[in-house]
Amino acid sequence: MTSTLNATESSIKVDGKFQNQEISYDTKLSQLWDMTKMYAKAKRKEPAPTKEVPLLSVSREQLDSIDTDSVFRLGHSTMLMKVDGKYIMADPVMSERASPVQWAGPRRFHPNPIDVDALPVIDVVIISHDHYDHLDRPALKKLDSKVTQYIVPLGVGQRMINWGVDADKVTELDWWQEHQVDGINFAATPTQHFSGRGLFDKDSTLWAGWVIQGQNSNLYFSGDSGYFGGFKTVGEKYGPFDITMIETGAYNDMWKEIHMLPEESVQAHIDLKGKAMIPIHNGTFDLALHDWYEPFERAQSAAIQHDVQLLTPKFGEQVEIHSPGIYSAWWREVSETEDLKLTAASAQ
Structure with missing residues (x-):
């Protein structure tokens, strides 16, 4: 397991726990009780799609023929990228449920567009953090024979090594550290x-976003985050x-x-100085109290307001x-909610 030192503002640990830069986040018992009550009282129109989510199958032949x-x-x-001819995956979650077990927990709304067996050799897998909807142990076990290298935040690599991943394939990075693979620069931010x-390992591993800088393309993958000033810093440094x-x-x-x-x-x-944005972390699992389609609608409204190019590809x-x-508002065609059905009909 290797690490490349190029840090300017590395992470901080207090009593063995990693810390955020701007806040100290801790869920109290009173908050858990408030969340429980909120879930019990929640009234949603569509927690999950009632129609089949549109999906385009991805084939190995299609991937290999791509020259851009x-x-x-x-x-x-879960993102699959082809940059400089190299295959990169981010947070490969391909199990049926985002859960410690596969007989309970949030279930997928749609199948995977490509099976693990059909994937090409993946040059790099990046992981943002160790939550079950981002670090999928069963998927990694199936995928591992195809992966050349993993680049992950501090502590996450040791988890994977404990699961049987070869330590020589794992690179752990702290915030602001960089690591290059075949000319592509990866930076943990x-x-x-x-x-x-689990119950006793909170904040024992680090969380991060990822910069992916190829010869011709510069990408940012957020992982999970609240809004904070760090996005401007990343934009100034890497955008x-x-x-x-x-x-x-x-x-x-x-x-x-x-x-x-x-x-x-x-x-x-x-803040990141992005040219186009893909909204992720939605459309696959029910993990909160909003309707399944709401993130797309709200992001689209905000993008129009701020003149942001929003990309909403089908899976x-x-x-x-x-x-x-130009990508369709495909979620409106799937939704049974009346106002979205009317919006979809008027757009045709």
Whole structure:
């Protein structure tokens, strides 16, 4: 397990726990009780899609034929990128449920656009943090034989090594550290979140966003984060970005410190000096109290207000980084909510 030292503002640990830069986030028992009551009283129109979510299957042949830098959204925050001819995956979550077990917990709204067996050799897998909807142990076990290298935040690599991943394939980075693979620069950047997979390991591993700098493309992947001043710092240090992939889902006012509201996600994109934004962390699992389609609607409204180019590809749809297309508001065609059905009909 290696680490490349190039830090300017590295992370801080207090009593063995990693800390955020701007806040100290800790869930109290009173907050948990408030959340429980809120979940019990919640009235939603569509917690999950009632129709089939549109999806484009991705084939190995299709991927190998691509000669332009491109990204594919496979689900939730799982992204497949082809940059400089190299395959990069971010937060590969491909199991049926985002959960410690596969017989309970949030279930997928849609299949994977490509099976693990059909994937090419993945040159680099990046992980943002160790939560179950970002670090999928069963998927990693299936994927591992195809992965050349993992680049992950501090502590996450040791988890993976404990699961059987070869330590020589793992590079752990602190915030602001960089690591190059075949001319592509990967930089771990601060986010405002937390970590942990059980009752007693909170904040024992680090969380991060990722900069991916190729010869012709510059990308940003947010992982999970509340809105904070760090996005401007990343934008000043590494921007502008051709595409930002920004968390836009599983939010609520009660936990906005660690999950941005959609309007904040669009502002983060602006802070990062992004040219086009893909809203991620939505459309695959029910992880909060908003309707499944709400993140798209709110992000789109904010993007129009701020003149931001918002990209909303269907799962499995190719996005060419330097010439992205115009993508439909596909969620309106899927939704049974009356106002969205009317909006979809008027757009045709």
